[in-house]
Amino acid sequence: MEQQPAQPGVAAGGPTGTAAGPQPAPRPARKRESWLERLQNSHNGLGLVFMLPTGVLLLLFLSYPLGLGVWLGFTDAKIGRSGVFVGLENYIFLAGDSVAQLALFNTMFYTIVASILKFMLGLWLALLLNRSVRNTTFLRAVVLLPWIVPTALSAIAFWWIYDAQFSIISWVLTELGFIDRYVDFLGDPWNARFSTIAANVWRGIPFVAISLLAGLQTISPALYEAAAIDGATPWQRFWHITLPLLTPIIAVVMTFSVLFTFTDFQLIYVLTRGGPLNATHLMATLSFQRAISGGALGEGAALAIAMVPFLLAAILFSYFGLQRRAWQQGGDK
Amino acid sequence: MEKESSRRTLLKAGSALGAGGLLGVPVAQAQNKPVWNNKPEKDAKLRVLRWSRFVQGDIDAYMANVKKFTEKTGIEVRVDNEGWEDVRPKAAVAANVGSGPDIVLSTNDDANMYPDKLLVVNDLCEYLGAKYGGWYPSVEAYLRPDGKNWIGVGLGSAGAMMVYRGSQVKAAGFDSFPKDTAGFLKMMKALKEKGTPGGMALGNATGDSGWTHWMIWAFGGQLVDKNNKVVIDSPETIKALEFGRELYGTFVPGTLSWLDPNNNKAFLDDQVSVTNNGISIYYAAKNSKDPKIKAMAEDIQHAAFPIGPVGVPTEYHLFFNQMIFKYTKYPKAAKEFLRFMMEEEQFGDWLKGGGGYVSQPLKYYEKNSIWTSDPKHMPYRDATKNLRPAGYAGKLGYASAGALSDFIVANMVAEAISGSKSPKEAAERAQKRAERYYKV
Numbered sequence: 001m002e003q004q005p006a007q008p009g010v011a012a013g014g015p016t017g018t019a020a021g022p023q024p025a026p027r028p029a030r031k032r033e034s035w036l037e038r039l040q041n042s043h044n045g046l047g048l049v050f051m052l053p054t055g056v057l058l059l060l061f062l063s064y065p066l067g068l069g070v071w072l073g074f075t076d077a078k079i080g081r082s083g084v085f086v087g088l089e090n091y092i093f094l095a096g097d098s099v100a101q102l103a104l105f106n107t108m109f110y111t112i113v114a115s116i117l118k119f120m121l122g123l124w125l126a127l128l129l130n131r132s133v134r135n136t137t138f139l140r141a142v143v144l145l146p147w148i149v150p151t152a153l154s155a156i157a158f159w160w161i162y163d164a165q166f167s168i169i170s171w172v173l174t175e176l177g178f179i180d181r182y183v184d185f186l187g188d189p190w191n192a193r194f195s196t197i198a199a200n201v202w203r204g205i206p207f208v209a210i211s212l213l214a215g216l217q218t219i220s221p222a223l224y225e226a227a228a229i230d231g232a233t234p235w236q237r238f239w240h241i242t243l244p245l246l247t248p249i250i251a252v253v254m255t256f257s258v259l260f261t262f263t264d265f266q267l268i269y270v271l272t273r274g275g276p277l278n279a280t281h282l283m284a285t286l287s288f289q290r291a292i293s294g295g296a297l298g299e300g301a302a303l304a305i306a307m308v309p310f311l312l313a314a315i316l317f318s319y320f321g322l323q324r325r326a327w328q329q330g331g332d333k
Numbered sequence: 334m335e336k337e338s339s340r341r342t343l344l345k346a347g348s349a350l351g352a353g354g355l356l357g358v359p360v361a362q363a364q365n366k367p368v369w370n371n372k373p374e375k376d377a378k379l380r381v382l383r384w385s386r387f388v389q390g391d392i393d394a395y396m397a398n399v400k401k402f403t404e405k406t407g408i409e410v411r412v413d414n415e416g417w418e419d420v421r422p423k424a425a426v427a428a429n430v431g432s433g434p435d436i437v438l439s440t441n442d443d444a445n446m447y448p449d450k451l452l453v454v455n456d457l458c459e460y461l462g463a464k465y466g467g468w469y470p471s472v473e474a475y476l477r478p479d480g481k482n483w484i485g486v487g488l489g490s491a492g493a494m495m496v497y498r499g500s501q502v503k504a505a506g507f508d509s510f511p512k513d514t515a516g517f518l519k520m521m522k523a524l525k526e527k528g529t530p531g532g533m534a535l536g537n538a539t540g541d542s543g544w545t546h547w548m549i550w551a552f553g554g555q556l557v558d559k560n561n562k563v564v565i566d567s568p569e570t571i572k573a574l575e576f577g578r579e580l581y582g583t584f585v586p587g588t589l590s591w592l593d594p595n596n597n598k599a600f601l602d603d604q605v606s607v608t609n610n611g612i613s614i615y616y617a618a619k620n621s622k623d624p625k626i627k628a629m630a631e632d633i634q635h636a637a638f639p640i641g642p643v644g645v646p647t648e649y650h651l652f653f654n655q656m657i658f659k660y661t662k663y664p665k666a667a668k669e670f671l672r673f674m675m676e677e678e679q680f681g682d683w684l685k686g687g688g689g690y691v692s693q694p695l696k697y698y699e700k701n702s703i704w705t706s707d708p709k710h711m712p713y714r715d716a717t718k719n720l721r722p723a724g725y726a727g728k729l730g731y732a733s734a735g736a737l738s739d740f741i742v743a744n745m746v747a748e749a750i751s752g753s754k755s756p757k758e759a760a761e762r763a764q765k766r767a768e769r770y771y772k773v
Contacts, residue, residue: 078446080426080429080446080450081429081447082429093769097766098762098766099739099766162590163595163598164585164586164588165585165587165595165598166598166602181586182586182587185590186587187588187591272536272590273536273537274537275535275537275590275592276536276589276590276747277589277744277748278537278744289739290735290739292421292422293421293539293738294739295731295734295735295738296735
């Protein structure tokens with residue numbers, strides 16, 4: 001990270017006008033200054049150059065596919081056949097499609113319930129981990145495990161856990177004499193919804209917990225000490241110190257959590273493929289089913305694009321959540 | 334062109350002669366010996382994308398044949414394997430962008446989704462048809478959709494048959510597997526009473542939910558008629574669904590969540606006495622290192638799907654295409670490759686390697702020893718012969734592929750027979766969903 005050779009071009013090109021100052025003969029130097037040199041001396045120009053690789057990456061791998069998706073959503077493209085513009089036909093079609101409606105309901109239900117659970121359990125875990133206990137580092141590493149395991153793998157584990165014939169939960173409950181027949185975790189629509197949510201929560205808690213823990217550690221202990229001297233109860237300390245100061249982090253963490261949950265695919269694809277009776281089809285899985293397996297690219301793209309407004313809403317929520325930082329730090333707003 | 338058509342007529346006459354003979358008898362070789370003239374391009378190289386891997390023996394035998402082809406012709410062939418459901422998007426992208434593998438081995442209606450991107454292989458199919466006793470009607474339905482041009486070469490199909498435990502069926506009072514739907518229901522009820530129930534997948538299982546099509550067809554229901562008009566909401570369908578309700582009552586719990594692997598697991602764990610599956614359950618049991626499961630292989634039996642009130646077999650199996658893309662630089666080499674692979678010396682070995690997993694597309698191969706080497710293979714022999722495409726009785730293409738992959742029929746059956754909807758409601762919903770694909 002040495003800074004010295006950062007301007008090799010300048011060195012090679014001779015003294016620059018600015019560096020030379022009021023010395024004689026600045027004009028020839030200025031004349032020799034090529035566009036490259038000017039660029040190197042320009043704050044904005046250099047900034048642009050440095051941003052260029054990222055810009056190209058974003059444009060190529062983010063904006064272009066997104067734009068293409070939006071366009072496809074307005075066409076009747078099929079796999080293997082580029083379509084023609086059909087306006088809002090796909091969206092009108094989807095609005096009247098009972099499976100798409102069900103998928104929207106499922107997605108909202110899945111996201112809301114899973115996010116609330118992840119937040120509450122994650123915050124609780126973070127508060128526990130924030131206490132000075134032994135082996136803190138080890139515990140934190142352990143907590144992260146579900147997050148590290150590839151989703152497809154943990155989903156397969158859950159697939160066995162929920163299996164209609166081999167479920168370990170059912171087996172234990174049967175052995176203990178609580179039930180006399182195996183629980184149909186994935187075969188009953190509501191059971192399947194809650195089972196997939198439980199698997200998602202299990203996987204998502206570490207992200208919330210560790211991020212919130214980081215936030216908790218930025219809160220100065222002095223505030224708690226002051227509150228304790230004033231006779232605040234633990235609940236009051238949590239409510240009046242921890243929660244307000246944690247809000248910006250919560251906003252960011254929960255936005256990400258909602259985004260991940262809303263766009264979940266792997267878990268459902270491995271566990272149920274959207275079944276039973278489409279009770280666990282999320283918009284992402286249905287979009288894949290329609291576009292790739294079914295070949296209706298246009299319709300699948302429209303379904304995927306229909307998720308964007310919801311995702312935007314989540315991002316806006318985070319944006320406005322973040323605004324609160326100013327007053328929390330004693331600013332104007 | 335004229336020359337071509339006269340040759341075709343000649344070949345047709347030859348195959349008709351052959352087909353006129355007994356089924357399964359070597360045919361058409363004596364009278365009109367089909368001639369094959371094709372000179373592959375110089376320095377040709379081929380890329381083949383194929384589905385895999387249900388049984389290892391299939392891949393081994395296939396690759397041995399590929400090696401033989403390269404040795405014989407000097408044409409280098411690269412074979413890429415993909416899971417069968419991943420071949421569809423890849424092949425479609427290849428069709429779309431006009432570059433990729435020269436040959437793709439795909440499934441079901443893939444060839445019907447982009448027929449204009451595929452090389453017409455009339456000469457090859459007519460040659461093979463004439464030489465090997467003719468193609469089964471299902472192969473023509475898939476690959477000769479307009480009755481004139483062949484857009485691919487049939488490879489066969491992976492049969493899904495009734496797989497059952499002989500001893501348990503016997504204990505329930507049945508000496509042999511029932512041949513009709515009424516007897517089948519009776520047997521399933523008896524099995525349930527004996528505490529050895531059967532079960533078939535009702536989740537979004539791409540392969541094993543195929544039995545739902547069988548059930549609807551067995552009672553005369555169908556998704557669309559010959560003109561692609563959606564007719565699933567019919568009295569015949571309702572009858573089938575009512576039958577299904579009774580059948581569902583005999584199933585082991587949990588079948589609504591079953592995906593493709595579930596019935597295999599449950600069957601091999603002795604929890605299910607009857608299910609529908611490829612030969613893979615038997616194959617797994619026979620080759621198992623676990624003595625308990627190996628012993629079970631003895632007891633595993635196979636049977637064709639029972640025949641319903643319509644009186645003819647109404648089976649659904651996974652169909653396999655071999656497509657050559659028009660963009661290939663070496664169309665002649667590609668045809669040569671497919672011809673070589675379909676000739677008896679190679680195809681016969683490949684059928685054997687598959688252990689009965691694939692049923693042939695050409696009648697002649699009914700006499701392949703794989704079907705007799707183990708009597709338990711026999712029911713799988715006629716899979717392609719009795720197969721109906723999922724888009725029966727209409728034309729195949731985007732609509733049929735879309736309706737199948739959206740599980741319209743499978744969902745309808747699951748809704749109706751599990752009692753979450755009445756048969757009528759489920760049929761109406763399926764009708765509406767299907768109409769969206771077959772835009773009215």
